[in-house]
Structure formats: structure tokens, C-alpha cells
Amino acid sequence: MTVARTVPPPTSRFGLLRRRGFRLLWIGESLSSLGSSVTGVALPLVAVTVLHAPAFAVSVLAAAAWLPWLLVGLPAGAWVDRLSRRRVMLVADWVSMAAFLSVPIAAAFGRLTTGQLIMVALVAGTAKVFFATAYRAYLPSLVDESDLLEANAKLQGSEQVANLAGPGIAGLLAQLVSAIGGLVLDAVSFAVSAVCLSRIPHTEAARPRTRRRLRSEIRDGLRTVVRDPLLRGNTIYGCVANLALTGYQSLLVVFLVGDTGLSAGETGVLIAATSLGGVIGAAVARPMAARLGGARAVLLGKAGLAPLGLFIPYADRGVGLVLFVVASVAIIGGIVAGNIVFSGFVQSYVPADLMGRVTSSVQVVNFGAIPLGAVLAGALAETFGVRASLWVMLGVFALSGLILLATPLRRMRDLPSGRLDVQVEG
Template sequence: MTATATAPPSALHRDRRFRTFWISETISQFGDRVSELALPLIAVTLLTATPIQVSVLTALIWLPNLLGLFLGAWVDQRTHKRRLLIAADLIRAAVLLSLPVAYLFDAITLTQLYLVALLTGVGAVLFAMARQAFFVALVPRSAYVDATSKLSMSRSLSFIAGPAVGGGLVQALSAPVAIVVDAVSFLGSALLLSRIPVTEPPPPPRRTSTLGMVREGLVLVLRHPVLRAALGCTSTVNFFTFIASALLVLYASRDLDLSAGAIGIAFGLGALGGFAGAALAPRISRAIGLGRTAMIGVVLFPAPLALTALVSGPTWTKVAMLAAIELVSSIGVMLMDVNLNALLAAVTPDDARGRRAGAYSAVNYGTRPLGALVGGALGATIGLRPTLVIAGLGGVLAVLWLLASPVRHIRTLDEPTT
């Protein structure tokens, strides 16, 4: 699937199809912020989960990405990618609604929480595989960075307002009931996606078996110098940052003794950096080059996490310190994501987007549950603060992948990338 539009990047916001897709993702992102806070809080407050149990919950959300190897190959053979996106939204809405229903009957268990995490993860993977092809059907190549920036700005805005709103909802309604907001957001997303007209040509005739297509995806990712470097970089940074993210809510709640509302405010204020990073990423990329901007982001994303271990003092100081750390980290992740995601879209052949996304996600996101489990084990043995230091300093090593690759020299998407 290729984009037929030729409008310049500045016209994207006037493109009805892209605008509808943008609104759809924005609604869903805001709902996700509620669940990201509510799910671990259900485990911590209602089910008195241990650090290892909380890390298992985080791991199960990301474990289905290992299925991306096969789902990506399967998606490449489907004509109607939009239908898959809608199905993924509806699956996640139904699964999440089971939690408030169980709460009404006082029947929530850790097993159910684990199943919800696993099944919503499967829905997220299916959505991500189909989204790759759908994105290039809506956006011309010249607008990849700008479109990714706009989508990332919405994601950043959700991190600004979402945690604060989510924290307030959790305190006012309880964590299980607050999850209804995320379920409704998926239903809204599905409705909007159903209204986007798009031409979806049939895939080329299958040349090999599903296993052969899986192998093609892996070979593409591992042999292409840009894809290989980006994968090594993002996998490394994801492994270390998920050591921290698996424990961050637990650390803020128990060690720092912050309420759900205070945690939400800290994360929401910190997420202002993500909005700024997403908005500035195209401008910085044009000024110093796409590769250099991505490398700066790779360092700024994990490094501040090491400082989380130093948070102390009265409540307002703890909230301010957490917010400042999240602010710098959020700027970094957007400088990294906007530029690397645009680069991935540019170098991937149209007929292999699902396979590439599946192979890439299986490795990249597959490191997240591993990092979460390692974080739980380290947190239980050496303590939460030392574990956070390891996560921050280890994540900085990810930049070495880009330094040793052609990415460091790439300034624009028009340059050769092989």
C-alpha cells in the first residue's frame, strides 16, 4: 500500500482522512493513560501485589509482541487492514470492561488481571501490525516526519492530562471503575476508523509459506543497516527503561508514599516535555539532521531515570522532582521516536510492512517483558532505588548502536539509507 496524496506536510491537518485517524488515535491514547495507572494500582492496592507480581503484570502486557513475527506475516496477506484495526479496538474494549464488572461482584483476582493484561496486549499487537500499512495509505513519504510528529504530540498530550485525570478518577471512582474510560476510548476509536475511506489493494500473490514470510521479515530487519541499528538501539533502551517502568508506580506509592492523585500530577507535568519534544522534533531534525536528533533523544530518554533514586523530601518536593525527571525523559523519547519511526517507514518496502513490523516488534517489544521481570527481580533483591540507577545508566548504552551505523550521517529521508 502506498500513499497517493501529494500534499505538502503543512496540509496534513486539512486532510480529512488523516485528521480522522489523528483524532481516533488521540482518543485512544487518553484512555490508555488511565489504564496504565489503574492496572498496577489494582494490583498494589486491592490485591496487595509484591514487586515481582507487579513486574509480571507489566511483562504480560508486552509478551504478546512475540506473536508479531507471525501476526505481521498474516497481516501482510490481508487486504482490509482497516477492519483489523477496528477488530483490535473492539477486542480491547471488551476485555477491559470485564474488570469493572468483576469489581461490582467483588470478584477481581490477580489471575483475571493477568489475563486482561495478556489479551489487551494481543489486541495492541494486532493493531500495530495493521497500522503500519494503514499509515502509508494516508500519508505521503514527504510528510512522514510531520505526521509522526503530530501523532506523537497527541500521545504526549495524553501523558500530560491523562495521568492527572486518571489519578483523579482512580481516587474518586476506584481503579477498576476508572478503566471504563479506556474501554469507551477504544469504542470511539473503532467508530472513527470505520469512517475513514481508504483504497486497500489486494496483497501480491504469496510467494512462500507463512514461516517463509516470517523468515523474510527477520532477514530484512537484521540485514538492512538502518533497520538493524534502529532495532539494536530501541531494544536496548526498552530493556533498561522497562526495568524502571515496571517499578515506578510501586516506588512512588510505597517508598515515596505518594497518593494516586500526586503520582498522576507528577507524571502529567513531566509529560509536558513529551509534547515539546514531539513538536520540536521536525524542526530540530531539519536543523542538525535526523540521525543526530535521534541520538540526542536516545541519551536524554533513559539518563534521567537514574536520578529517580534521589527523590526525597516533603510531598511537593517529591512531586516536583519526579515531574522534572519525567520532563527531560519525555523530551528525549519523542526526539528518538519521531525520527526513528519516520526513518523506519521510509526504508521499509511497501509489500513487507507487516512482516517488518512483526519482526521488529517481536525483538524490540520482546525485551520489555524481559526488562520488567529483571526489574522485579532486582527490586526484590537489591532494592528499588539501586535498580532505578541501573536502569537509567544502562539505557544510555543504546546510543552506541546508532553511532556505529549509517544513521548518524542521515540528515533527511531523501538521502540513501542502505
């Protein structure tokens, strides 16, 4: 008999932030997210303004940040399950700090090259693979199962605020100091994150030593995702949704400036306004799950609001821009809220010893679609025009919700409670 996992109602405003261990994780992760958001703008700015790199080199730089998910994503999950999750996160923070500090040092000696920037993106991207995998596996050992939804809401809420503020800070630093200043800020943020992690008063349970082959352990994670209908359905949905949304986002600036006729400044303000959807989604995730039930909250956020994206290609000056902002805020907020609820469920559902491998298996599939989405949208735009390409991408996104409706979620109010029973082969 399946037991429904009910969602506790929101408690105090501060909640888990009163606990020193979680508070330190939250401070470190929030500052690191802000630094990463700044770097997302600062790194290509360094390539363009300092090294005068061509457009192709800048696109290679962007791809280099995501490539490690395809190269090391699966083995990273197995290694994370073998090692101390906190130690993996600490090493990833220090490696990222060193990588980004190498840029201002090389620039000071006049030795900075585009090749070094690409290498920095690869090294930092690899560290992010390990950190993101270990971080999701570590959280369930730091807070109680009943607090996972609140923990994810607070962590993703601060991440969305960082995504909102980061590009503006990067631009301001580029004007006041130089684009390289943004990378220094990111290096400092990783150092702060590492210090916070090292001061968490929490001892992890010893990871079981194993003599099994790495390939067998990777297979355990993949098999768990493939065999479970909830994990499998959400992973396939994430792959299709990421492909569509990445394609849409890759053309957004071109669409707003070229087709809609907005200035660069107006475009920046408009995109910043739509980013508020992530902050709103993080704020409403817990009350929405408590009122509707976890399964219904996931369906509403990820599938129910997705068709509103079809209003976005109507964007034009006047009322059309209002439709654009409302639709963008709704779909971003829905995705963030759905992700928060489902992430808390996965962290309480998947056995702790498999959490790293399951996380990396899901993320390799989800993030592997990102480069393809950008290339596909660009090809469609070249052939049929930017607005037509947006129609296709957002139409695919709207239809991606049907994948979730084909899973057991459609018959549930609450998500299942208890651990998944997994048979690990020897």
C-alpha cells in the same frame, strides 16, 4: 549513490488535520490512547481495590499485557501484510472493547475474578499487537511520504498528552465511581476508534494473495531488519534502551517515596511533570529534524541527551529534585523526538508489502526486553539498594547511545530517501 532524505519545514498549525482521513485516524487513535492510559492504572486498581489481589497477582497482570508480543508478535506481522490493514485495526478495536466491557458485566453479577482480569489483559494485549503493527503499516498508505513526519508527530504528540492525563483520570474515576469506571471509559474509546476508522474515506490497495508458508514470510521481515545497518542498529539500541528504562521506571516510585522521602501526592505530581517531556519531544521533532537533518536529530534525541539521565539518582529534596525533573524531561523528550523522526523514515524506507513484518520484528525485540529489565532492576535493588540500581540502569541507558554511533547514522546529516531494495526469497 545514496540520496539524502531532507525534512520539509513545518507548515501550518493544523496541517494534516485539515484532511478528513487523517483527522479521523488521529481522533480515534488519540481517544484510544487516552483510554489505554487510563486502563494502565485502572486495571491494577480493580485487582487491588475490588478483588484484594496480592502483589504477585498484580505483577502477573502487568506481564500479561506484554506477553502477547513474544507469543504472536512475529506471525502478526506476516498476517497484517496479507490482510487489509484497516480491517485488522477494526477487528482489534472491537475485540478490545468486548474484553474490557466483560469486566463491569462480570462485576455486576458478582463473578469477577483475578483470572478474568489476567485473561482480559492477554486478549487486549494480543489485539494491541495486531493494531499497533497494522497502524504503522497503514499510515504510509493514508498520507503522502512527505507528510509522514508530521503525521507521526501529531499522533505521538496526542499519545504523550494521553499518557500525561490518563493516570489522573483513572484516579478521579476510581474516587467518584469505582476503578471499574476506567475500564468502561477504555471500552468506549475503542468503540469511538472503530467508528472513526470505518468512516475514513480511503480505499487500500488490494493485498497480494500468497501461497507461501507463514514461516517464510516471517523470515523475510527478520532478514530485512538484520541485513540493513540502520534498521538493525536502531532495533538493538531499542532493546538495550528499553531494558534499562523499564528497570529504572519500575523502581521510580519506590525511589521517590522510600529514598527521597516524598509523599504519594508529591510523587504523582513529580512524575506527571516529567511526562511533559514526551509532549515537548513531539512538538520539537519536526523543527529539530528540519534544522539539523533527520539523522542528526535521531542521534541527538536518542544518544546525545541520554547521559543526562545520570543526574536522576542524585534526586533529593531541593535542588536535587530540580535536576531530577530537568534530566527526566530531557531524556523522555529526546526519545520521543528521535522515535518520531525515525518512524517516519522507516515508513518511507521499507517496502509497503514488508512493513507489517518489519514492524513486528523490531517490536518483538524491543518489547521483549521489557519484562527482563524490571526483573533485573528488582534483583539489583534487593542486593545493592534502589539508588545503586538506578545508577546501573541509567548508566546502561547512557551507554546504549554508543550502539547508534556504531551505525552509518554518525556519518549522515539526513536519513536516506527512497525505498529499500529487498530481495524476497520464494
